[in-house]
Amino acid sequence: MASSLAAQLAQIAATSTHQLDLKAQRAAHSQSLIFEKKIAGSQDFDTIFQVCHEGFQELCSLDSRFLSFRRNIFSDQSKTEDRGQMTTSQNKELDSVLEDFLSLVGARLLLTPAVKAVDWLIRRFRVHEYNTSFLLLTFLPYHTTPLFLNFLSILPEDLTQTFKVFLPYKRSMTLPPRQVIVQSASTNKSFFSALNNYVLQVSKSQAHYQGLVSFWAGITTEALANMLDSAKSGRMEIETRNKEDVLIRILPVLNDAFMLRKAPQLVVGCYMLCVVLANKASLEDHVLDNLMEAVTGSWTQTNFVSGITCLSVLSQQKHEKSLPSKVVKAVLRLDNVIEVFEELSGRYAVTGLIIGLIRSCVQENGKRSDPARIPFVGQLIQRAILSDSETIEALTILLQAFSDLQRQGLVADGMGKQLSDLLLQFNESDTLAPLLRKAIENAGVDITQLEMTLETVLQADIMPMEIEDADLLDFISSSQTQDAFAVALEPLSQAAITESSFLAPGSSLLFDQLAEAFIHGASTKDRVSRFIKLPVLRPDKPLDDPLYLSFFIRFFSGPYPVTARTVAISIVSSCITAMADKSADMQGILPYIISALADPSERVRREAAALLSLIDRLASKCKDNDDSNAQIWGRGCLYGQNERSESVQFLPMKDIYKIIHHALMPALEEYVLDPDQVGRTLTQVIRGPRSQDDSDRTRSESTGVEFKKPLRRDLFLFLCSHASKTALYTVKLRLLKFLNKVGKIGSLNCTEALRQVFDQWRLLSLEHLQRIEDGERISTNELEDQVLSIIYPKDMDAVDLLFSSLTSNSRSNRESFLTAGFNRLKEVWPSLEETHELSLANRLLQISLSLENGKLAGAAKGLLRSVDLSGPVILEFLNKISASVPDLGSRGPPSKKRRTSQNNMVPMSSMDKETDSVLQKMTFILELIDSSHSENHPELISGLFQTLTIIHHLKLQTRSEMSYLLSLNLGILLSIVNKWKGMPTRKINTSSIRADLIIDCVRTSESPQVQNTALLLVAGLATVAPELVLHSVMPIFTFMGSSVLRKDDEYSALVIDQTIDQVVPPLVQSLRNQKRDVVSGTSELLLSFTTAFEHIPSYRRLRLFEALITKLGPEDFLFAVFAMFANRYSMDKDVLATMTALASDCNAELQLITYARYLNLVKDTLQPKPTLAKTLLGVGSEDGRDPQKIAVDLLQALSHLLKFTSLRTKMSECFDSGTEQQVDKAHGLFSTILEQTLALSESVRTVKPVNSACGETLGTLLGTLSLVDFVDTIEVLLQRPSDDLRRKVIKLLENRLDSSNDRDKASQARVLSFLTVLINILETSPDILLKHAAVACIEKIGEKYGKKDPSQVLAAAKVISGEHCLGQPDRRIRVMGLLCLASMSEILGEGIIPTLPEALPRAIDLLRDTLAASDDDSQLHDAVYSLISALLIHVPWMISGEYLDNILQLSFISSNTDLAEGSDENRLEALQLLAKRVDVKEAFAGVERNWDSAVTQGSRAVQEALDVVRTAIEKHAKSATVKNVSVLMKLLCKAFDLRRLQLSPLNDGGFDEAEVDEIESRANDVAVRMIYKLNDTVFRPLFIDLTAWAVSGLGKKDTTGRVARLTTFYRFLESFFGTLKSIVTGYSSYIIESAVEVLKFSRCNDKATKTLWLAVLRMLRNSFGHDQDEFWQSPTHLASISEPLIKQLSMATNSPTLDLVAAEAIPTIVELAVAADSPDNHKELNTVIMKFMRAGHGNARGADNPYTRLAAVKCEQQLTERLGEEWLALLPEMLPYISELLEDDDENVEREVRRWVLSIEDILGEKLDDMLT
Template sequence: MASSLAAQLSQIAAKSTNQLDLKAQRIAHSQSLIFDRKVASIQDFDTVYQICYEGFQELCQLDSRFTAFERTIFSEQSKAEDRTQLTAAQNKELDVALEAFLALVGGRLLLNPAIKAVEWLVRRFRIHEYNTSFTILTFLPYYTTPLFLNLLAILPEDLTPTFKVLIPYKKSSINPPRHPLVHSATTNKPFLAALNSYVLQVSRQQAHHHALLAFWAGVYTEAVAGMLDASRSGRREIEKQKHEDIVISVLPILNDGFAMKNVSELIIGCYMVSVVLAQKASLQDKVLDSLMEAVAGSWTEETVESGLVCLAVLAQQKPETKLPRRALKAILRLDDIFKRLTELATQYKTSHLLLGVVAGCLDDLPRQKDTARLDLLSQIFQNQLLGEPEMSKAMALVLEATSSVHKDGAMSLDAQARLADLVQVFSQSESLRPTFQKTIAESSFDIAALEHNLQTVIDTAPAPRTVEDVEMEDVEKEEEQDHFSSTVESLSGEKLFKGSFLSTQSIPLFEKLAQAFTLAIGSKEKCQTFSDLAALGKNEAEKSPQYLSFFIRVFSGPYSMGTRVTALNMITSFLTSTESTNLDFQALLPFLLVTLTDPSERVRREAAAALAAVGSLYKKNRKGEDIWARDNLYGQPKDIKWLPTRDAQKVFERAVLPSLEECIFDATHIGKVLENTLRGVSVDANASELKKPLRLAFFTFLCSHAIELPLFTPKLGLLNILNRIDKAGGTTRTKELEPLLKTWRGFSEREVQDICEKERVPVSDVERQMVAIVTPKEKDSIMILLSNVSSHSESLRPSFIAAVFGRIKDIWARVAEDRQTVAAEQLFDISLGLSDLPLVNNSRDLLRSVQLPGSVLAQFLERIPVSLTDMEALGPAPKRRRTSQNNMIAMTVKDEAEFGKVMEKMTFILELVDSSSPETHPELADGLFQTLAALHHFKSQIQSGMSYLLSLTLGSLLAIVNRSKESAKAQFDTSVIRADLVVDCVRTTESPQVQNAALLLVAGLSVIAPELVLHSVMPIFTFMGSSVLRKDDDYSVSVIDQTIDQVVPALIQSLRDQKRDVVSGTSELLLSFTAAFEHIPSHRRLRLFHALITKLGTQDFLFAVLAMLANRYAMDKDVLVLMTGLVSDASAPVELTTYSKFLGLVSDSLKPKPGISQVLLGIGSDDGREPQKVAVDLLRDLAYLFKHSSLKVKMAKTFASEDEEAIRQLRSTFSQILEQVLTIGDSVQSMKLVSQANGDVLAALFGTLTLVDFLDTIEVLLERPNDELRRKVLRLLEGRLRQNPERDSASQIRVLDFLPTLVDIIRNSTDILLKHAAVACIDRIAEKYGKKDPSRVIGAAQVVASEACIGQTDDRIRIMGVLCLASMAETLGQVMIPALPEALSRSLALLELSLEEGKENSRLHDAVFSLFSALFVHIPYMISGPHLDKILLLSFKSANAEECEDDSRQEALKMMARKVDMAATLGAVDRNWQYAVQAGPVATKETLEVVSLAVEKHPKSATGKNIGVLSSILFKAFDLRREQLALGANATFDAADVDETEDALNDVTIKMIYKLNDTTFRPIFTKMLDWATSGLPKKDTQGSLARLTAFYKFLQVFFGTLQSIVTGYASYIIESVVSVLGKASPADKSTKALWLATMRLLRNAFEHDQDEFWQSPSHLNQISTPLINQLAHATNSSTAATVIAEAVPAITELAVAADSTDNHKELNTALMKFLRPSAGPNGKPAGGENPHTRLAALKAEQSLTEQLGEEWLALLPEMLPYISELMEDEDENVEREVRKWVKQIENVLGEKLDDMLT
């Protein structure tokens, strides 16, 4: 309690202002800069003010800027101001004024008036107490003067640590020397920061002075140098990090300083600091480039000399000679640049700067507009400003630029000449020639190419010798081989990197590490070596971000796929191996999500693996919420909205992990997942939704990463995902990401270019994604976007502005209309204003490209009359205008400028209206007519045509009127129409465009408001010529329209009055139109011809127009479209009548003496076409019209109506047409083309009928005797049924009723083609309608299966019949059983017939098998065993038939296996196996496929029940090898066929085993063993070997597939295997297959032993020695390769399975016999006598060492003698392999074997 009270009292005391302590107040009042303490203590404020005010007035006379303070701190009111009584806000405001005065007075403190003025600030406002820091810094440049001592005396005793350097001097009352101040600036960061801040603030206020800037420049330069010197360390990493920290702290100061160009001394001070930085710190190239650009961009005429010196120093520190582009441009823009460079070179080292200038002068030669740069280049070389080494480099730059210049484009002749002269100077100058020849000798330039490029001859030194080149190549290869080691070694000294590798774009250490990592790709050892580097801090990876952040940056950066995959793999490995299960790795989520969008599936797969690893860690996390890299992922702590660990786990488990599999295969899937997740919709069946708070948290988490992430490659990827999501959890994308948009907006073009170049991302992509942050669902989205450019347009990047306007265009249509209106007004103002010039074009383009609301367009139009009225006001008085000769408005230059603006404004508005689909905005009509009136009036005043504006206005009006004509009522108020203005436009303008638009508008207005138009229209042309019809301009169309409306009705009436045939009488008129068809614009044709026909009379003239068009243009597509359009407008009776007349015209044309066709079609005339060709064209066009017109729909409507008369008339006309078609058909049978065309008409005519009517008509036609007609109509019916026939009840019943008619045709007709057509119809009917009433179809099925159909000898009817039966089987199912006996017997007979040699029929073959497939699927139980036997036998025969396809047969066999009872299927296979084998490999394999499918598709119980027959089949199949071997030359299988068959057999057997339990299978296995080992007489050696081979190949699959489940079965075969190992050999052709099978089955048996079966001595001892003895078979290179490939892996797996030291010792003892020559017990050579045997044994040892490692090397003492001997083996291969083995051992043990081997 006491301590708490004391703390509170101390706080009160600290804040106390001593208001009640009078003594303290007197002491404070007595503190003065100019008065003694005693004098000051008795002065009142009036006295002090009077004295100080006098000094202030003198200051105002010196500088008028001081007068601003007369109203504030030097006002009369200030005498009463007491800081202790002011509020915090008032004190803050007061501080601003005081600091501004101190900054301004700082340069005059040595003047008495200034001291007096400051005295008032001390006495009244106590600046030494309340503004201590600013006051000290103001006085600090005068630290050697008595004035500074006076200040020290009145400063508070408790100075802050910032100014602790002054405390000793305050106590001692002496002036501080310079050194302590510099030392404080070096070591005391707050002091230096305060000094820098003060200097920059004063400079911005334009209050800088020499004393301050000279003091600051000296102190700051020395401080920076001191800091850099103090940071030197023996550890390179620490020194580098400290240097980087210093540079980071200095660069912002320099940046601010360079921005103030007009403060020369400040700029020079910044140059001084830059020089120190460059010389004492190891700056990166990018930093140097930025500094150089800043220096070059900051100089003025006063500072340019110092700037060049600074640039020279900076350039010397660059390893590359290339200067930054901006710096180079600034240098080249200087006046007398060569003189300046010459003077600079005499005093400073300028070699790198000059080389950079040389490189810059040579840059982009083809695009240099003049030779100024090349002139400077010549001066540099000729005056030899460079030393010899630099001169050589400069010459090389010239030669390189010259060599490559033509790759970039053609160089100007002048530039070419200058360069040629320069190179000649190189080769001819006495002083330059040696350097030039040396440069040529040491380089690889193509001299011939140089000479060609420069069109000159170059004298060079001889080329270097080839030997030297070879030596150099060798050195390079050696360096390349050891590049990784040297790179890692150079990095091994680097200490742990401080911070995250994601903290900034430019990290030199990262670049080095990335290079080393790239070299490590592909080698686990190298990757491991790399990951152990101290700089990465793998051991601290769970606490520090370095390790993981490095790999994050790699996999999310612009690196190769393999590099990124390896980086992801390293992260996954770390995550799966980490023991800290309570760490939360959510920081990886944004990067991995972005990586899931990578186009590479490998990258996505690794990213998914990493996410899965993170997800598994969440499952293990039971405790804390320790988020990895929470505070330092991006360097300094950022405002990242981290998720609570449990929330992050929910995100993983509910949203991310369920969709990983899809994300691997689809790069776009993760975007959909996140979009749906954040919208609260589950995209994956296994995923669950997130609650709204979690969705919000997750969204803000991702957005915060997008904002804070310094790297732009992953930032761009994250934005690409986030920009799919408008809203999430109550917030919007715009709200969350707008800070990022503002930050991006602030980047300069160079900064953006640098960013994107560094990370290899397109600038356009980043710009587009940045502006896409603004979502259209944001209420003020467009205004937000405009606000980002409108107030900063002059300083913004053009690409950013373009992106913003592009975004506005994209979202415009999704923004509310009221917001569009506001935005459009602002854009319009910008478009016409001068304030934001860069935005004018963008705004205009945007307004032109978006859909503007009608209200906006109307407001724009209202501005035109107002603008013209204002313009008229600029002209002379009305009286003068009336008396003027030409009524023109007299304009001054100013008026003309204003007139230009008004014209531009009007043009822009009218163009906007014209491009905004005015027809959709009828409300614009009023404004447009007012605009037309204003333009017309103004046009008459200025005597200008204004054609373009009038054309725009009329065009918009015409669009509105044309749209309005389509509706029954005008869409706008017709009272606004001014027809007189429109007609005047035609009369008074000379522009054809305006005339045509006005004419069209008149025609349109006459439709919607004739009463307003007709009385105003004057005749505008006097005649109509045929030529007009051929023109394609609007004027001609207008004339044609007028003619149709006025002339045609009069002509028709005249003909009728004369009682002449109207069609014949108007033929010339019709001919004019039809002849001009191709010249009429396509979009006008239909309207024109429709108007013509309507005026003439559709019923009388339509057929004539159609016939004339068909006759002239035949099947022209455009004509057909027009004809279709014309007939579609007619009613059904009129259309049918037209077609009847059309057919009459066809008939007339084919007569010997044509009638009307001669008049209309020219038949029989001298220049007429042949009648048959005319008939063909007409009939084809008629068929097209029947198919594509709307006749069928119109007829259906009529039939559905209750108008009996209309229906009767329709049926009568249709019957007449049908009769006409049939009559024509009868008459033209000898005319093939005409007959075909007539048949097409018949088919198309039937297409207009409903199915019921069609069948009624067909029944009648089938009674006709014409077989060709009967076949034709049945084919039409079949085609109709093949498409999409009607499904209504009436149609179905009618179709089924028609079946007996078809059946009768099949039974009774002798015409095979007619029968074929009937069967095809039955097939269609059965398929489409059979299920409606199957009983009605069965009769047809029996007939098809009978002698009358498939019993015929014609293959066409057979095939059609069988296919029909197949369709019926699918449709009818068991209903078809009555027809089945005959169908089966006949179809099997047909199949056998189709396979007869010499008579193969593949189509019949496929048809029969299709029938069997259908039967197997739908009624499998009806197929008996004999039938199955027959089917199998024929299938075997089919398999060998080359003419037959395999697909239909194989499909039938598959259906049999799947659907037929398993017992029946297997029984048939068992009975017919021998025939399958006799048929050959194909049949056998297909038979096994049947067995396999039967086993696979039937349940386990079925397999168990049929195990007997199944075993029988398998034993027969396993004996195939022996049987084929016994046949010798008569064998039907070769070795490959047998192997393939056995592979299929083994697969079947395994499937069978899966369906059995151990109790059932074990007896079968023992039976198989007995069958293989003792099932044959001992004499049959070859047969036994064949059976063993087949059995062992099965065992190989058996142990390899079932693995540890069946390891115990090995006990049955050990004895047999040992026996085989004793007699089989890879060198013996007869036993090699058995030996290989044995090795592989043993390897599989050993590999999958999980029950320690092979550890048992009883098992191991039996097998180990025989197995190891197989090494003895390695007696030559061939057998050695086989033994190494097969026996060594088996031995290795045995050793792994043995898994005990004793067992290993036993194995090794047996193995080492083969490592040295020895003699066996019988005295014959054995063991390792043969070098190939020793080599095989060595390979075995290597494999064992690799697999078992130290466990195997426990036997090393036993091996060493053998190794020593082998290292001196006489065989080179053995010696080489033993050395490999030694190196392998050393790698495992980590120590050399040299000492052990000596």
């Protein structure tokens, strides 16, 4: 209820219009764009409207659309409109009109009339508050101009989140840069939406303008780009979602904006947004299509060029290049669109759009298509807008469309006819015909059918065997082919035969010459025919001599053009076909055919497949022939006349037939399609079906053959022999790729079969490899990998071969071979047997640690690190560590040095080589073990602890941390232990585990990594083998408190969590098993954690201690943790927050148990011989704190816990819903705690700090009860005899009530019934302090619940008003009683009246006594005025007559008493309330009656009395002033007579002149405010009476009195005319005669009349200056005053009087001249003035005095400056006087005249020299 009410009140306050807050209203009224705040605040709405309406009229003359606003917001009625008084619907209608005006005026804000007009909206309708968003967005395009700074200054402070970006700039009054606005639009969704909605609304109303649209387009475009960039993410689904969010925000805006075709500039801005979306949003085609349709649907003749540019960008982003039909139609409807494309093509990429248009134009069905489309396409192509390649693409589209129409039979009419005509037209064009031919090739159409359809020829004859592939086209040009071929062929015709086979190893110059000629001749049959007849090729003996066929085999296996290679294969096929009847065995070609079938070129593979078919047919004929008589092509000479050819393996013809026909031929088509298929097929055939996996077996089923092992072995050897012997590395590579996959067949593996290849390759130099790579264009790295793949992994001899090849001559090996060799070892490693792996690993380890060959050692290390070492290997490595350092124990420092050296370390002079070697070896081995799944090898534990021992010894020797080695070792142990924890059944030998070494690592290492790993290891061991570590675990927690707990990283947090989880529970259980006190036993642990609290990162503290207490057991340990916290950190807020959170997590029962044990510990702390407190808190130890201070800290912390934890809530829940047993237990525990607290309080009564802390604890403890239970408890405690205790519990109740929000009826009724107890205390208790506490509590009860039962509060108020409270002599109880009555007045309202007969007289008497006393009792003074103020607010009619007189008289006395500043404020506040609340007649009469008392008490009292009158006039209606005007005039006359009475020589103790001046100023203010409330009918008689009172009210003999009264009167008139201005100018007629008289007898140099003289002149100046009714133009009025006034110039007889005349008289004369405003009047005035400019005039003190003449000149000078040419019309009369004065004897006069002459010349623009001569 309370929170709901508070929320409602807060909402009301937030939307309040401050109708009662005058200051806030004035501040709001002073907000203006064109006036300063001070000026704006003083203006009324008539003045504002006049200024602003002028601006509006000028706007109407500029734009007639503004005229409609004359009827509403710029009507005369608008001056009286108040938004605060309008209904919601009226405000809504007004908002609509205001927004329409702002939309329209936005374009002209840089014009002054527009700013004036907008200022009316701000001043009258407060648009900056009610329409902030719309107004700000209207001004936003001008954010770089000074106007925007003015606008920022009037913005309200509570800007919404939408415009929060402008707050810093408003506060600093600087202009916001553009980038800030862009950033806000990018990140602030509401601002982006508001800006878009504003622009759309303005555009819909046709009020948009260029500046707004440009600003919006620029900001929105950049913001959209930023949003799309920010939407990018590493995860595709997130990025897609983010971009969809952006699209959802922008697409509706585009949709609405595209509909506003009458706002073409806005539409162009949308085109910009579409471009950004297309480039950055990765839109799908359908979205792009929709955008393109929207673009074409929105454009007009004025902006379609921008639209086409946008379309070009959108089309580029499409995957499907065709355009929507609506887009095509829209483009076709445009005028001169072709010319637009031509113009844009030079600046933008419009190609995609044009191609899309062409594609879309020809996609329509022929019968439905628009006949204008094809001519449009023709113009696009013919205008040469597209490049050649793009034109070919466009023509290809046309040809494909025409071909489709051909198939449909639609070429006779419609689109088909148009297309055919267009193609014929293109074919006849010189520029397009070649491009059309290329398009025909690209389109793949049937050229013959196309020519027949078009009835024309589309391309020239093409030579037979025309080159098809690009590489051959690049090699030879059509114009040079014949010459090049002839040149290449000529020397070959006579060449000598030096070769036996072109497949022989080594380079061949003849082959290169033949290959060049063949490349040139392969393009035509004629040249090929000439080439194959060259004698050098021996074409007549292709079977007997391998030279002929070997050339073509080497050629089609080499890096030559595809076409030439296919021709070479076809020549071989032709040759074999020719030899078909000779039964030749051509198996020597088979490996090269297989290589050709693996060629990347499909054409080559197709020709090779055809060749294989020929070989198959030839083999089928010869399969039954006798092999002994068969003629095998190339046998003995295939690779030259050498041993290489003799050792080539050949197969029987029947086996060849089987292999080709049954293995290769079934998948012939697959070879053509897939270059890898032939290798897969042969691998499957050779390996046999049993060795195949499922996928290979599935493939092999298509071959339908299973060869026996001997045949498979023979085939394998056959291919291996060719792979070994061939000199073509391309062929070698392709054969090795599938041969290596065979691995082994029977007892023969690939290493044995291909050993020759491996040996040869290993010996090749880098230069040779480079020649291979350059000559055959293959990757030698790939080839090297295949060569090394020859090593069969399951053959140890093969592995040894590789290893020895790498290590025996390592320095001579190529680096690439070394790298590839070790990579091969890595590949074969998983296949090694255990013994082989161990042997090889040992050799690699030896090489790795060797220093002889760095590259080899590095490679060996890399291999060991990259392979997965088995358990025996890493165990063997680990044992090598201990074996390598057997004598370390004897090399340590002497025992004496170890004992005396810090940290048991003795520095070594240097590290010897042996130690260095051991460290390197140890490091490398541990790294290998760490990377080899050591967790699976528990057998390593023993060796690891031995290694750990060695590391500790080495630390002593080298004085090095060895953090890395320790971290490695401990990390390996940790991984083993963690794996052990996950497998409880796993058995590990724990005898070798040494916890002391791990603890030592924790204690002595400075490395966080070592420490954390060691802690995790201890935690792991505590879980699986607690008996090994628990006896030495405490130092760990000491260490953690000083190190790990302070770390701020996730790993340290993990370490701590695991240590707590795994070490603490077994530790506690161990203590329980030993029957030891668990709290005492773990005190060191608790101390470590609590000590480290302040260093633990704040965000981890709570979670850490929750885990610790949970593992320890909260019932046993929570109180101990709390106590140690409180002891160490006292009331540290962070610690208290943690304690509160820990306690709040516990249920009520556990909290109560904790607090009970906590209080027992506090009690133990204060014992002479503490027990548990000594262990936990150090009480009684040598360095322990004072027990009393500890107790205070503990009790204060407990108070905090009781106050801020959830105990009360949980107890309420327990009492409401718990079982009977739970409720009884909670009651029992609470009673115990209460009993403990009371007992403790009693025992420490003499120890004030502890006793105070106990009282606080008791209070907070009672605060855990409900209010009803709390009051019951308080009532019981009040029955105790101790007044001190009773005061405390009453104070507790007061505090509880102060903070309580209990609003239930039961609580209210119980608290109100408690008033009787408090009243009884007031009536019976003699203890004043107890009474004071009771009154304070009564006040609090009345404040909280008094309105529920006023009768009970009234009873208490009567007692307080009587002798038991206000009647007591003690000041404190009186003050408290008065304040309580003031509070009760607010509660009871009129119900307080029964107490007033006794209370008010007592209060007035107390105030009188206080003011009469010599000592300052401000508190009692303020308390009385608090009561008076309360009564004036709630029962003001009770303050009248005698009470009112007493209050006024005592207030006047108070004003003359030296009291504190706050007391004056209280008195003044009461007087102001009196003026506002008391009946106005009573107030005026009271002040008038007590005026003399005020005067008696001094000027301050008089001023306060006048303030009362002024406030009463202000706050009451006009009628009240009119009714009491007689009393007011009486009072004013008394005030106006103060000068006469107080400054009289007869009054020695009167006011000084400054005080009188101040009083008169206030009296004048009161008079003016009174006059404001009177009309002329009422006031004029009063004014006449007042004038008569001032002028003739005193006898003529009382000269001094008359002067004083007139002085006051004219000072009033000065204010009167200066404030009311032209309204009262006519009243001047009543005082002219008196003023003339005063001017005649008063003198500026006479002290007695000087003040009067000044008052008269200033009064006249105000009257003259505000004359708007031509009052002083009247000759009668002017004549009566002018001469006496001008005669004041004669008073200037010396320098001081000259200054006075110049300062007062002359300005008055000037104002009279301005008011006179007539040539005749001016002449009359000038005539009088000139009399004082000529010496010898007048009396003796007249113009003869130079000061008089100087005054007259100054007067003329000011008149000239003020009236200008009007006054200079009298120049002819003045010239003689000027001439005389220029020759004046007085230098000052002459100098001033010359200045006057200069000013005249400035005005006239001509010199006076000629006139003066």
